[in-house]
């Protein structure tokens with residue numbers, strides 16, 4: 628039997644049918660090397676807290692459903708080993724910046740709605756060619772590398788939980804949707820920027836990003852949404868200049884010169900990042 632270490636878990640509980648406010652519960656558990664926070668929660672539920680609720684599925688960092696606030700950082704519970712946290716006390720709470728459905732379950736509807744708002748799919752002007760293609764949509768390796776790393780997003784929502792702008796402006800589209808807007812807009816097969824401007828050229832769009840970079844630190848898949856947002860700003864500014872007009876919402880947020888200065892500091896996206 629492998630060595631174990633006694634760990635205290637402080638788990639935030641909230642049942643909207645019974646509680647007027649969240650409260651903390653303590654559970655002690657012998658944790659073995661390699662045990663994840665998700666596995667620890669399963670043991671706590673089986674032995675000590677049968678009504679404890681959370682959301683999970685794949686247990687392998689793919690489905691994106693087990694995001695939690697672990698020791699005050701947004702992480703995937705199935706991808707976080709308890710002993711790697713190097714502490715005797717582990718706090719587990721629902722993701723911040725989302726409404727709390729129950730215990731550790733956040734309401735991810737805003738994440739999905741914002742994602743849908745930027746039309747996360749290839750938009751082609753020639754619908755006949757889409758319906759009855761006469762050939763392939765050829766793309767070079769260099770063209771694919773323009774957006775490749777952003778395809779690793781699993782929509783776990785950790786980036787929104789980490790974002791200080793979302794914390795003060797719940798309507799801000801946020802790093803997940805904005806990075807995906809860049810991913811599709813920069814795709815050489817896509818012609819959808821004008822359609823996406825309804826969501827992007829808006830007060831709660833990319834110019835509200837304060838460049839804190841917390842989203843990129845939180846991403847469990849090595850995606851850099853903060854970079855995607857800055858590159859999206861550059862795309863929007865250059866596209867608007869190309870059309871001979873200033874972005875309509877941009878001047879309400881910051882001077883154009885400041886935005887140009889910001890985007891000039893960012894290099895093109897690196898090749899696919901794998902952690």
Ligand code: FES
Nearest residue numbers: 684686691693705
């Ligand atoms: Fe699927 Fe954690 S359970 S990512």
